[in-house]
Structure formats: C-alpha cells, structure tokens
Amino acid sequence: MKTSEFDFDLPEKLIAQHPLTDRKTSRLLVVHKNTGELEHKHFYDIVDYFKKGDVLVRNNTRVIPARLFGTKEETGAHVELLLLKQDGDIWECLVGNARVVKIGTIVSFNQGELKAECIGIGDKGIRKMKMIYDGLFMEILESLGQVPLPPYITEKLDDAERYQTVYAKVKGSAAAPTAGLHFTDEIFQQLQDKGVIITDVTLHVGLGTFRPMDTETIEDHIMHSELYWMSQETADICNLAKKEGRRIISVGTTSTRTLESIFKTYGEFKECHGETDIFIFPGYKWEAVDCIITNFHLPKSTLIMMISSFASKEYIFKAYEEAIKQEYRFFSFGDCMLITNE
DSSP states (O other), X not given: OBGGGGOOOOXXXXXXXXXXXXXXXXXXXXXXXXXXXEEEEEGGGGGGGOOTTOEEEEEOEEEOOOEEEEEETTTOOEEEEEEEEEETTEEEEEEETGGGOOTTOEEEETTTTEEEEEEEEOSTTEEEEEEEESSOHHHHHHHHOBOOOOTTOOSOOSOGGGGSOTTOOEEEESSOOXXXXXXXXXXXXXXXXXXXXXXXXXXXXXXXXXXXXXXXXXXXXXXXXXXXXXXXXXXXXXXXHHHHTOOEEEEHHHHHHHXXXXXXXXSSOOSEEEEEXXXXXXXXXXXXXXXXXXXXXXXXXXXXXXXXXXXXXXXXXXXXXXXXXXXXXXXXXXXXXXXXXX
C-alpha cells in the first residue's frame, strides 16, 4: 500500500494555531464506523454517545519541557536536543545539527548547569545522551527547557498548561496526547454520573507518534518505540469489560496503541510496562478497542493510517473531506472526531 494514498490537501488556514479558551467547545465530528454516517456536534455533546458501563481509557502522560538549546563545548556550535525516551540519566534524543554531535561530544546548557555527553549514535538525527548535572534533573529541566510544540504551530502559546490535558500526571512526554485536550473536569463528572468507568494508561509520546513517514510504501516504515505502562487496576477494569461485552473507548491514538499492544502481546490486559513499536494500518485486526476519540491528523501520517484501519479508509477520507468543507480546525489544537461503533 502506497503512502501517497493517505495524502490530502488541507488549506493552511485550517491548521489551528492556538487552543480555544473553553476546551469543551471544540467541534466534534461523529463518525459511525459501520455505516459512514456523519454528525456535526460540539465536544460537550460527547457525553450523549456514552452509556452506562462503558470504559473510557485515557493516557495520563504529562509533557515535559523536552526541548533544550545548548552549545558544543569544543566549538560553540549551536545544538538543539529534543528529549524522547529516558533510561535513568541516559536520554534518547532527536538532535538538531546532529552532524556535529559524535561519540564523546559534550553539549553544554546555561554555562554548564547541565551537560549532555553523546554515548551512542542512531539514524536520522537520533543520539543517546548521558546527562551530567548536580541536583534534581527534572527541576533543572523545568528551568532550562521549553515545551516542544509541533512545527506547524507558529504562534506563541501564552499558557503552557493548554498543551497539557487536565488529567496529565506522569512526566515524560515529548508531545501531548492531543485528543485529551478537549476534556474538562465537568465532562468527566458528567460521564461518571452516567455510569462510565474512567481509567488511565501511560504512554510517553515520542518519535513513534509524530515522526513523518519517508517511505513510498507503508509496509517499509519502521516505527520508533515508545514507553508504556498499565496498572493492575486498569487491567482488571478492561478485562471485566471485555468479559461482559461492554465497550472500551480510547482517548487518542496513544491510548489506542497502548491497549492494542498489550492485548496483542498477552491475549488479555495485564499489569505491565514496556516499549511498543506497533504500527496499525489498513488490514490490521482490531482486538482491544471499540471506539476512538481522536483529533484530525496530518496527511500521510501513521495516525491517519491507524484510524483508516479502524473505520475504513473510505469513511475516514469522507469524514476529512466533510471536515475541510465545514472548516473544522486541524491538528494538535484543532477539533475532534468520535469514531463509534453505534
């Protein structure tokens, strides 16, 4: 299958540059995956599509200020790091100006308050960097780093908390699980009042989610792995829902990847943590998730391929065509879709 088959034209004016003041007032396009029927709603209407016993699974990752700007100690050359994945004091990073960063290179930040030594080289700008510092790393990062916004967002974000979900908890993500940005505490209370069970997983969003595809055919693309966790409590909730035939509804593609990865690996949900490089595209056999809440994704991205697998490429591209016609807002700060099986 060709990557070009998942391309579409999007007017630049539809790329949302800032979040709405009230999260829940985003528009909501409801896609009925079995019929292709479309409904135009607002996000606060989403409660109407849930029923008692449904399980809503969220990704409670929290975005860290993962973008660092420093200089190479030997030459003073500017180097940018995007922190992707942590293993103690060693971070896998996407490096700007990577050609000057070789084994042994030391990058200094804020006159040496933090240093990073290159100890490993990967492909396409990936480096393993050992962090050298005194004190608490996350405190230093909070003072030196910047929250990394996607490159298509060119306007300044006044409030960094608007790039966090209201339930963001576990620090470690390089990007927000953006489908969750629409939820408010009020919406969650309404869902709970209706008998919906809300539970969390953690997947730290990294290169696997947002790296563009550069292969002509889908099958040649290699996903970058991302770290995930599932608690015993969440496993029990999801297993019971499966046993009783109740729906599991995932918030965003990252929650979806986590649920499908675990179920594919173990044949059930279980307390676990690990790395996933699952790549879901048309032809995939779905096992864990019944409905998906998701934003509108970039052309030729792994994310639009995932949802095209879930609801059929024909229905998804019909929905995107309608969203463009109706001038929905696209990408991270944009509007939302509910892909439902009812």
